[in-house]
Amino acid sequence: MPSVQAGFKVGKNGLSTADLLVDLGPTLLVDIGLKSRAASGQAPDLAEKGIKALIDTGAGGDCIDDDLAVRLGLPITDEGEISGVGGRQHAFIYTARVYVPKLDRLLFQRFTGVKLAGGGQWHRLILGRTFLRQYRLTYDGASGGVELSAD
């Protein structure tokens, strides 16, 4: 069963792996873009690689940093409003291909555009339950380990 680690194996700056998991959250490195540049039969080659994605089981939908979506030239495929503690604002839905190398699965995904970099966030993507629907997630807060696996 293919799997990938989204937790922390080594502590840093005096923080244990469990502390890092609390501070930063489960983080997956993913490739993202619109079209693969790889030849047929080869591993997908998307425009941006190793993008930090926060796994967030509290979110239903997925989010992308607006600036990253524009830089990648992703198509706008829906629009509406985001509402929350900061009030309301217009928002676009972008469509992108996402590839997690160790899971070897290339899929289209819908992302709501939000200001992650502009808000000082470490991650550029947030992957919620829509993304997780096809995987098994194991979270070990005591050790700082998180594993995502595909059947």
Added chain:
Amino acid sequence: MSILGQDISAFERMRAELEARHPRAWVLFHRGQYVDVFEDFETAASIAVERFDAGPYLIRQVGAASAVQLPGGMVFTPSHAISSSRL
């Protein structure tokens, strides 16, 4: 600022028919025209990118929830669920 106004208007005009004939399916609209209906998002997006590249175009699930829960307590509400006076 609306980018997909034409497509969303076209979707609204066909909404009742789509909900009756294709519940939970994914539909594609481009330049205010209905293109096709698909069983899943993966197929809809593949065809859309192949035919219309970087768009824009509307890909929407028929009968989808009127709001999507996002991180930090935010909620995304698609335009069809918002009063037209606020879009």
